[in-house]
Amino acid sequence: MRVVSACLMGCKCRYDGNANYVEKMARFVEAGKALPVCPEQLGGLSTPRNPAEIVGGDGFDVLDGKARVVDNQGNYVTDLFIRGAEQALHIAQAAGAKEAILKERSPSCGSTSIYDGSFSKSKRSGVGVTAALFIRNGIVVRSEESQ
Numbered sequence: 001m002r003v004v005s006a007c008l009m010g011c012k013c014r015y016d017g018n019a020n021y022v023e024k025m026a027r028f029v030e031a032g033k034a035l036p037v038c039p040e041q042l043g044g045l046s047t048p049r050n051p052a053e054i055v056g057g058d059g060f061d062v063l064d065g066k067a068r069v070v071d072n073q074g075n076y077v078t079d080l081f082i083r084g085a086e087q088a089l090h091i092a093q094a095a096g097a098k099e100a101i102l103k104e105r106s107p108s109c110g111s112t113s114i115y116d117g118s119f120s121k122s123k124r125s126g127v128g129v130t131a132a133l134f135i136r137n138g139i140v141v142r143s144e145e146s147q
Contacts, residue, residue: 006036043084055117058126085130
C-alpha cells in the first residue's frame with residue numbers, strides 16, 4: 001500500500017481549488033493500491049486558501065522549529081501544516097503504507113524541491129513538511145514526476 005497526494009488523483013484540494021490530475025495516480029487509488037491524502041486539508045486549511053511557502057529552510061527545519069510556513073499574506077500557518085503532516089502519517093501508518101507519491105514543489109508534499117519562500121516562483125532543493133515527516137518515519141517518498 002502507498003499514499004498519494006489527493007490532488008494527483010483529481011481531488012480539487014490545491015490551494016487554488018484545482019487538482020493536479022495524473023492518470024497513473026488515479027488508477028492506483030481506483031485499484032485499491034493507494035490512499036489519497038491532502039495534508040493541508042487534514043491540518044484544517046480550507047480550499048481555496050492563500051498560497052504558502054516555507055521560509056528559512058525546508059520541511060525538516062519546520063519540524064525542528066527552525067523554519068516556518070507562511071502564506072502570501074504573512075500569516076503563519078506552520079502549526080496547520082505540522083498537524084496535517086501528522087494526520088497524513090497516521091493514515092499512512094494505519095494502512096501499512098511503505099511508500100508515498102507526493103506532489104513536487106508543495107510546501108507539504110515536495111520530495112526534492114520546494115518554492116523558496118519569496119513567492120516569486122523560485123524553487124530550491126528541499127522537502128515539504130509531510131514529506132519530511134514521512135521520511136523520518138521510514139516511508140519512502142517519491143515525486144509524481146519520477147513515476
